[in-house]
Amino acid sequence: MAEYDTETVVHEEMTLRNDAKMTARDVSVFYGQKQAVRSVSIDVDSHYVTAFIGPSGCGKSTFLRCFNRMNDTIDIARVEGDIDLDGRDIYDPKMDVVQLRARVGMVFQKPNPFPKSIYENIAYGPRIHGLAESKTDMDRIVETSLQRAGLWNEVKDRLDESGTALSGGQQQRLCIARAIAVDPEVILMDEPCSALDPIATAKVEELIDELQGRYAIVIVTHNMQQAARVSQRTAFFHLGHLVEYGPTDEIFTNPKADRTRDYITGRFG
Amino acid sequence: MSSPPSPPGHTVKSFDDDLRSLRSMIGRMGGLARKQLDDSIEALLTSDEEAADRICAKDKELDEMEMEAEAYAISIIARRAPMAGDLREVIAALKIGSVIERVGDYAKNCARRVSVLAGHVDRGVHPGIAEMARMASSLLDDALTSFAQRDSELAKKVAAGDEAIDDYYESLFQALLAQIAEDPNQTATATHFIFIIKNLERVGDHATNIAEMVHYSATGDHIADRPKGGDATEISLPL
Numbered sequence A: 001m002a003e004y005d006t007e008t009v010v011h012e013e014m015t016l017r018n019d020a021k022m023t024a025r026d027v028s029v030f031y032g033q034k035q036a037v038r039s040v041s042i043d044v045d046s047h048y049v050t051a052f053i054g055p056s057g058c059g060k061s062t063f064l065r066c067f068n069r070m071n072d073t074i075d076i077a078r079v080e081g082d083i084d085l086d087g088r089d090i091y092d093p094k095m096d097v098v099q100l101r102a103r104v105g106m107v108f109q110k111p112n113p114f115p116k117s118i119y120e121n122i123a124y125g126p127r128i129h130g131l132a133e134s135k136t137d138m139d140r141i142v143e144t145s146l147q148r149a150g151l152w153n154e155v156k157d158r159l160d161e162s163g164t165a166l167s168g169g170q171q172q173r174l175c176i177a178r179a180i181a182v183d184p185e186v187i188l189m190d191e192p193c194s195a196l197d198p199i200a201t202a203k204v205e206e207l208i209d210e211l212q213g214r215y216a217i218v219i220v221t222h223n224m225q226q227a228a229r230v231s232q233r234t235a236f237f238h239l240g241h242l243v244e245y246g247p248t249d250e251i252f253t254n255p256k257a258d259r260t261r262d263y264i265t266g267r268f269g
Numbered sequence B: 001m002s003s004p005p006s007p008p009g010h011t012v013k014s015f016d017d018d019l020r021s022l023r024s025m026i027g028r029m030g031g032l033a034r035k036q037l038d039d040s041i042e043a044l045l046t047s048d049e050e051a052a053d054r055i056c057a058k059d060k061e062l063d064e065m066e067m068e069a070e071a072y073a074i075s076i077i078a079r080r081a082p083m084a085g086d087l088r089e090v091i092a093a094l095k096i097g098s099v100i101e102r103v104g105d106y107a108k109n110c111a112r113r114v115s116v117l118a119g120h121v122d123r124g125v126h127p128g129i130a131e132m133a134r135m136a137s138s139l140l141d142d143a144l145t146s147f148a149q150r151d152s153e154l155a156k157k158v159a160a161g162d163e164a165i166d167d168y169y170e171s172l173f174q175a176l177l178a179q180i181a182e183d184p185n186q187t188a189t190a191t192h193f194i195f196i197i198k199n200l201e202r203v204g205d206h207a208t209n210i211a212e213m214v215h216y217s218a219t220g221d222h223i224a225d226r227p228k229g230g231d232a233t234e235i236s237l238p239l
Helices: A060-066 A097-103 A118-128 A135-148 A168-181 A198-211 A224-230 A248-253 A258-264 B013-046 B049-080 B084-112 B126-148 B152-159 B163-182 B184-219 B232-236
Strands: A022-031 A034-044 A049-053 A077-085 A104-107 A186-190 A216-220 A233-238 A241-247
Touching: A022 A060, A034 A060, A034 A077, A034 A241, A049 A060, A049 A224, A060 A077, A060 A186, A060 A216, A060 A233, A097 A104, A104 A168, A118 A135, A118 A168, A135 A168, A168 A186, A168 A198, A198 A216, A198 A224, A216 A224, A224 A248, A233 A248, A233 A258, A241 A248, A241 A258, A248 A258, A248 B084, A258 B084, B013 B049, B013 B084, B013 B126, B049 B084, B084 B126, B084 B184, B126 B152, B126 B163, B126 B184, B152 B184, B163 B184
Parallel strands: A049 A216, A049 A233, A104 A186, A186 A216
Antiparallel strands: A022 A034, A022 A077, A233 A241
């Protein structure tokens, strides 16, 4: 492979600030001896969709999973550096991780509805977080969440049916509705469309558009066209490094780093 | 600073072939347009009406080449979803194709005047027209070379280089106006020549347009704004 600079190129608009919704500073992640993420600093703002792109093994998913401490579930994973949510260190031992994951929700590659009714899939989170005082309250949360996820009209007459009986695309939107139900501030999406067909993908992308502004959204995607379509900011990762972070339209029309250019134009390797 | 180094080839090699084909289509168009321009001035200066007819007929070929290049560029966009420098290059090729087609129209426009101007050779003005045409053609050649070689430095030079043509235009224009003032019987002839030099001046403008697109395509940055002189003759016309 050609020689590349390892320095991160940060576009002016993305200069680090301390008042961003989430801030990561010098974050490194190790799986045992292997370093998967190398000293990455980045801000995630509300009101924007931020896309993490890069080839397999570049550390983008691992890094995403730091934002709601999903890496805690992997024994050999070790996270160094600081990640703050509204200025508060999320790795502080006093941080309630369950509470954190309600504020920073996550949607995975493969839709994973609970083997329960559609209604219960949505109601579960608000119930354990005590967000509904009455059945009427809960009904309202379920309806609003399904509506925001663009699924209400398709399921309103069969809320008692199992979530797993829905199509793949509907299941994924159900999972997004489930994340929304606990009123999060940030939604992390790890390859949310890679198991979906183009129409279901378009519906999820439309949903991301709808949700933009209400939540800070971070999406990891292999599909560069998808990053170009849904995000306003794009971060390109390679070999654990953050190579470039900038406005999406600039990254895809005029990237500054040679590595970014070669990756997005299909010249790697 | 020289041009940025060319990126390595695409992983999908047929994508490189597509871009190369588009580039060579535009190159061939440029070559033909320039020949049409040179030939039309030659026909004018030698009052060769047969050659002028051939030039007019050949313009159709250029129009067809433009449509073909445009269809090819659109197909690349649809099939390859080009990004970054590739995207800029395909868009530049689209725009340059239409500029070249326009240059062909100017050549045809000159050629169409050959028959009416035959026998009205004015030694005072024609050497100037020949020189102006030579400059426009040479600037166009440099612009096309900058595209073929993705040479942003050459493009910068071309973009700054049409002032001499504008100066020539201005002085020939004044000379032709003086002719009309001296001998109103020359009005029709001189007006034809004014259109011809105006066309040549536009060729210079288009060469710089091509160069600006090449620079953007190669670097992602626009050439810093150069003073756009506009057409001085429009405001210097005596009333």
